[in-house]
Amino acid sequence: MNLGSPDSTEVKDVRRYLDEFLMDKRVIDKPWLLRFLLIKGIIVPFRAPKSAEAYKTIWWKEGSPLIVLSQQLQEAVQQKTELPVELSMRYGNPTPEAAYNALLKRLPDVEEVILVPLYPHYAMSSFETAVEHMKEAHKKNNYPFQLKVVPPFYKHPSYINALAESMRPYLREDFDQLLFSYHGIPERHVLKSDPTKKHCMQVENCCFKSSTSHPTCYRHQVTITSELVAKKLGLKKEQWQQSYQSRLGRDPWLLPNTQVRLPQLPGEGVKKLVVVCPSFVSDCLETLEEIELRGKETFMEYGGATYSYIPCMNTSPLWVDTLLQLIEETRQTAGV
Ligand SMILES: C=CC1=C(C)c2cc3[nH]c(cc4nc(cc5[nH]c(cc1n2)c(C)c5CCC(=O)O)C(CCC(=O)O)=C4C)c(C)c3C=C
Ligand SMILES: [Fe+2]
Numbered sequence: 001m002n003l004g005s006p007d008s009t010e011v012k013d014v015r016r017y018l019d020e021f022l023m024d025k026r027v028i029d030k031p032w033l034l035r036f037l038l039i040k041g042i043i044v045p046f047r048a049p050k051s052a053e054a055y056k057t058i059w060w061k062e063g064s065p066l067i068v069l070s071q072q073l074q075e076a077v078q079q080k081t082e083l084p085v086e087l088s089m090r091y092g093n094p095t096p097e098a099a100y101n102a103l104l105k106r107l108p109d110v111e112e113v114i115l116v117p118l119y120p121h122y123a124m125s126s127f128e129t130a131v132e133h134m135k136e137a138h139k140k141n142n143y144p145f146q147l148k149v150v151p152p153f154y155k156h157p158s159y160i161n162a163l164a165e166s167m168r169p170y171l172r173e174d175f176d177q178l179l180f181s182y183h184g185i186p187e188r189h190v191l192k193s194d195p196t197k198k199h200c201m202q203v204e205n206c207c208f209k210s211s212t213s214h215p216t217c218y219r220h221q222v223t224i225t226s227e228l229v230a231k232k233l234g235l236k237k238e239q240w241q242q243s244y245q246s247r248l249g250r251d252p253w254l255l256p257n258t259q260v261r262l263p264q265l266p267g268e269g270v271k272k273l274v275v276v277c278p279s280f281v282s283d284c285l286e287t288l289e290e291i292e293l294r295g296k297e298t299f300m301e302y303g304g305a306t307y308s309y310i311p312c313m314n315t316s317p318l319w320v321d322t323l324l325q326l327i328e329e330t331r332q333t334a335g336v
């Protein structure tokens with residue numbers, strides 16, 4: 001399961017998609033009425049036309065890059081396993097029911113379905129909502145199989161290796177810094193997802209101190225991904241940094257903000273920049289438009305010399321093998 005995209009770049013389709021996405025209580029975690037007024041009255045009417053324009057700059061003739069690349073990933077995984085593999089999106093199409101029904105059609109006596117949320121890191125607005133949505137559809141339709149979920153794989157050796165190898169060719173050229181730009185989330189979401197309620201962002205250096213909060217801590221998990229990938233690539237601490245992109249609204253989000261850092265970096269002596277976006281496994285609006293196109297424009301405008309965007313793993317063979325390994329490992333565990 002990936003996140004999903006509008007059906008087309010028409011404003012009405014983008015509006016429908018944003019309505020569904022932003023009315024999700026795990027994305028905009030405000031009381032229902034406030035969320036409804038905010039989304040229907042302010043955010044979506046203003047955002048939909050702007051987002052539609054942004055989608056137009058990256059749309060392919062086959063459709064949304066996120067959908068097309070997710071379909072290609074499904075096909076690549078399918079080619080390497082006899083298990084039926086289907087694709088679902090959290091928002092828009094294909095729906096969970098469409099995917100479950102397609103699996104049932106292919107294997108009527110299916111006993112177990114393995115859900116792979118296509119997010120390396122846990123966040124209530126990505127991993128958690130995907131899992132809960134699939135569980136709801138499973139329960140509502142009384143499907144005769146059990147559901148198992150592949151957990152966040154942010155530090156899985158196979159994932160770290162696949163990501164590092166996808167990046168290596170881009171680091172052969174001369175560069176001053178590598179920027180890991182992760183999708184941002186509100187700080188409040190980090191606090192909410194901390195079961196101890198006293199560790200995340202409350203203890204100094206929390207991400208590096210052992211805690212039971214880490215299995216649901218986005219900030220910890222992305223930080224560990226960066227550390228492990230940098231180590232695998234033999235990078236020194238001063239060769240890389242981390243930031244958070246795609247901020248929406250006025251609440252405090254995780255810092256530093258990519259959009260703030262890009263214009264600052266040339267002034268700090270970083271003239272040759274390489275950027276990677278590991279919270280996304282398939283290229284999408286947030287990588288192709290915000291980072292590859294707009295990010296480059298900003299960086300160069302402020303005095304940058306070279307800017308190189310590293311594509312997501314998309315259908316890289318090592319990534320496909322990682323998925324097969326994660327699926328197999330989850331098959332060996334107890335269900336939910
Ligand atoms: C409160 C708002 C948002 C949170 C929190 C959020 C978390 C989050 N999102 C992704 C992955 C993707 N987001 C994408 C698009 C997108 N994200 C938001 C808002 C929040 N995301 C919006 C409004 C949009 C739509 C586009 C826009 O208007 O900017 C996408 C790309 C979809 C596409 O069609 O290409 C992805 C993928 C993660 C992983 C995450 C939490 C970690
Ligand atoms: Fe998002």
Ligand SMILES: [Fe+2]
Pocket residue numbers: 199200201206207213214217218219220
């Ligand atoms: Fe944390």
